[in-house]
Amino acid sequence: LSGGQQQRVAIARALVKNPKVLLADEPTGNLDESMRDEIMEVLETQWKEHGLTFVMVTHDSALAKKAPRLATIRKGRITVTENEAAAKAR
Template sequence: MYKLSGVTKRYRRGRETVEALRGVDLVIEDGDKLVIQGPTGGGKSTLLQMLGALDRPTEGSIELDGTDLARLSESALTKLRSEKIGFVFQSFNLIPTLTAQENVETALVPLGVGADERRRRAAAALESVGLGERLRHLPSELSGGQQQRVAIARALVKNPRVLLADEPTGNLDEGTRDEIMNLLETLWKENGFTFVMVTHDSAIARSAQRLAVIKKGTVTVTERARA
């Protein structure tokens, strides 16, 4: 699915040139699950942005299903993100004035899905994450874990081929973290999407069967045998 070849990303910070990624080579197969760990500023989020077609490399290529994302126009990248990639963030990024169901529906608007079908699919997505009774609740009426479940439903309602999660448990306590990780694991197994997650949480990293450690822009991948 993904093939990264010689991916380098540089940017300016004042008078300094920062090399966030340094010649990264990486393959992520269709349906794979990859956890990315590393220190703050090591390049984790930069790598995830590249996979999500939110940024372009300074050098190298990022292929998704054989298409080099770095060569696509902005309109083509927008279309690709809306159709193929779901995003989950640490801060949930829910619209505070919309209900849980309406927040989930926003992911379907760019796809031209009709109102009735949007409502049906959003309700089903919330049911799948255990919030079937909370459709009309505003984010302020939900706990942090429930808000993250809404965000997960929003990411998956369009049936993406890829789910990218940037510190999805970073704002949660340990118990809620485990609930969200178990939910993501179950949804990944049931739906078969490609799942890439950035985390600073050592407990999550230790349990990963495929772990990419990124330090100073370079990536080392460790494979663990399945139980």
């Protein structure tokens, strides 16, 4: 399996038991943009319809902008900001 295929399988395996919390380190890092968007739609459905708490580490700013709450670590400091537009979309 390619890296992207392995990543999609890992996400599917994580979601199959309907967890309450999902921790993901760069969940779309090995995916192209269209597959990234598809995976994020699936995850978004899980948190909107099934109450999934999704904690994600990413360097993808487009992905981060979709999060209702964003914690940023810079120079050893953690800053938490609310993304009102994303929160309303939830």
